[in-house]
């Protein structure tokens with residue numbers, strides 16, 4: 001333990017500097033929140049593999065890097081043109097760009113958003129906006145027992161607020177982009193707060209990318225509040241450098257009759273962990289959490305999801321698919337909790353994995369805990385390879401083995417990708433997945 | 445076009461084809477009948493090059509070449525086509541994309557121009573008429589959620605797009621209702637010409653009412669035990685296989 005504490009002090013104490021730098025600039029409640037989270041971070045340890053929730057993911061390699069903290073914006077020569085590959089036509093005028101965790105007004109463009117949408121950096125909130133944020137920030141993602149979340153919370157200075165007030169429908173997707181550019185190992189703590197008021201509708205894309213193929217840490221926390229009758233579609237594209245570490249929590253709070261759809265793609269990072277918890281607090285909610293991870297080489301990806309049903313008549317669907325090559329490893333723990341009283345719950349969960357190499361492996365643990373009657377629940381997990389019969393079918397149509405493998409692998413991923421309604425996001429993912437597997441296909 | 449001599453093949457330790465002989469010339473239609481498990485699908489898959497089957501003896505000459513030495517995808521590009529008894533599903537890949545890829549592979553091989561999606565769509569629309577297929581099937585994933593009959597029709601659509609020299613249709617008539625049977629049979633008839641050959645594997649005479657074979661063969665325990673004209677199929681329909689089994693053989 002002494003060693004962990006030492007690492008914590010030397011590698012992760014920048015929040016103290018941050019607190020000093022931001023003195024007097026933030027509302028009192030935010031400064032107090034940071035201080036409390038910092039104090040808590042001092043008290044608790046980072047998880048080890050003895051912790052059930054971290055059994056398959058050893059964070060020791062993440063903790064031993066001496067990270068450099070970045071407090072100021074340095075666009076590092078990035079221009080709107082240079083970041084174009086990270087952006088999407090659908091959200092070119094509704095994008096927030098963060099460079100190494102710091103908001104870049106120059107690279108951001110919010111001109112395509114209606115007045116009604118509040119999209120701002122946390123550091124630049126008006127008093128009125130701060131009041132709304134204060135009711136939700138850190139209200140869902142609990143930092144008391146999680147060192148990574150505590151560390152992130154202690155670092156809240158900048159970050160993204162996407163607030164769609166009640167009754168407003170924002171058709172234009174809002175894209176929040178976190179770009180890492182640092183050549184020295186940096187640690188950033190991106191924070192995103194998404195609030196949909198009663199009956200509001202929005203689409204948010206959250207992406208994590210890098211310009212350098214380098215070691216760095218992204219420790220992200222996103223909170224989503226979906227008020228009654230609201231509908232949120234949330235894309236999460238994790239395309240970090242393959243040497244980077246990515247630890248993230250997405251905590252979703254859904255109220256009565258709200259609809260939340262999440263598509264989480266995990267493609268980058270050497271070690272990636274995403275914890276996605278959805279708490280259904282009232283009746284008639286609908287939730288879809290789909291995901292795709294594609295890992296190669298020595299990559300390790302860990303997805304932990306929880307669907308927490310506590311009230312009757314709620315529906316949830318989960319489909320997570322994984323493609324593994326090289327010596328990569330994937331972990332999926334998907335818990336569906338149907339609490340006492342959550343009658344007529346319908347919850348379905350499926351995890352399918354495709355192993356392209358002998359040396360890749362998957363630990364998948366779907367977990368159904370039901371304490372209510374009259375529910376319709378299912379769960380399952382599969383781990384398979386490309387079948388001889390499938391490859392033969394394609395061969396019998398004149399398709400060469402390489403192409404056949406590419407086509408079948410693509411088809412496997414497409415199950416999830418094809419659900420995406422934003423065309424350029426879909427196209428980009430198609431390409432990224434094929435590139436990653438060193439495959440190419442001439443498809444429409 | 446195709447000369448099979450004394451072909452032997454096994455799967456695992458089990459020998460299934462036990463010295464099979466068959467000659468097929470361009471312009472001919474051959475029907476192969478025979479009881480369940482006699483080796484009909486095995487023959488079809490061995491000809492197409494399925495890796496699970498091991499050829500242990502004999503030879504297969506296709507257009508003057510040793511077919512057994514050619515990789516399965518190359519055989520297809522050389523004009524061998526198998527319509528599967530149980531076509532597989534390919535989720536996530538649209539029929540249109542799949543067919544265009546197959547078409548272009550063959551076009552490249554034949555030294556013809558590859559087609560872009562628009563050009564290919566024209567060709568596809570025209571070929572779809574041959575099997576009276578609805579456009580909705582084109583943008584759906586290959587065979588995914590297709591009914592048994594739709595899958596079979598899709599196989600013949602593939603045949604129509606690829607225009608093989610040697611087509612082996614493994615029970616393409618099984619599971620078809622009478623309308624689908626007529627459509628599929630008409631499709632095959634439209635595709636048959638003097639330069640190609642068709643081997644029909646079937647259990648039923650009714651298909652042969654629509655597609656008239658030049659020869660009918662009975663495959664039994666891995667060998668062709670009897671060959672004849674189309675009247676043989678009628679006799680089989682009437683009397684079953686018992687009268688054909690070689691003396692001393694038991695089912």
Ligand SMILES: Nc1ncnc2c1ncn2[C@@H]1O[C@H](COP(=O)(O)OP(=O)(O)OP(=O)(O)O)[C@@H](O)[C@H]1O
Pocket residue numbers: 455456458460478479480481482483484485486487529
């Ligand atoms: N993978 C396999 N392993 C072991 N035996 C097999 C395998 N595949 C087929 N066989 C056996 O080979 C024999 C021939 O099978 P085949 O499918 O060629 O018969 P068929 O004549 O097409 O029958 P049907 O009329 O039922 O389609 C059968 O006894 C079958 O059980």
Ligand SMILES: [Mg+2]
Pocket residue numbers: 484485486529614615
């Ligand atoms: Mg058969």
